Amino acid sequence: MKTYLSVEKLPIVIKFFITLILFMSVKDFSKVNSFATLAVALLEFIIILELVRMLIEFMFDEGNGIKLRFMIDSTIIFFIRDIMLIVNDKFDFIKIASILGIIAVLFIFRGLTMKYSPANIEQ
Numbered sequence: 001m002k003t004y005l006s007v008e009k010l011p012i013v014i015k016f017f018i019t020l021i022l023f024m025s026v027k028d029f030s031k032v033n034s035f036a037t038l039a040v041a042l043l044e045f046i047i048i049l050e051l052v053r054m055l056i057e058f059m060f061d062e063g064n065g066i067k068l069r070f071m072i073d074s075t076i077i078f079f080i081r082d083i084m085l086i087v088n089d090k091f092d093f094i095k096i097a098s099i100l101g102i103i104a105v106l107f108i109f110r111g112l113t114m115k116y117s118p119a120n121i122e123q
Helices: 010-026 035-060 068-089 093-115
Strands: none
Touching: 010 093, 035 068, 068 093
């Protein structure tokens, strides 16, 4: 049987519990009454998870820098959450199309950051 709580996986478990504690303290679950609000709540959880991951990478990485990939990922998830909120509130095609355009540009930037990352450039 696999060991899920090994010493190597301890940082992942710590990140998850920090995120869970932050999310539980921020989110009021009595207002979650439909699948759409549950989906928005889960997207908010993922956003907080990405932000905690960025913070831990910044604090414990030897370069003391935030990876651009983490920032773009959390921004994409934030915009997907906004689309869910717009669809639930009032369907506005122009807002949704503009946010989808922004998400498309962010995916292009994410691809470029993966291809031209300083870690991938040979010395």
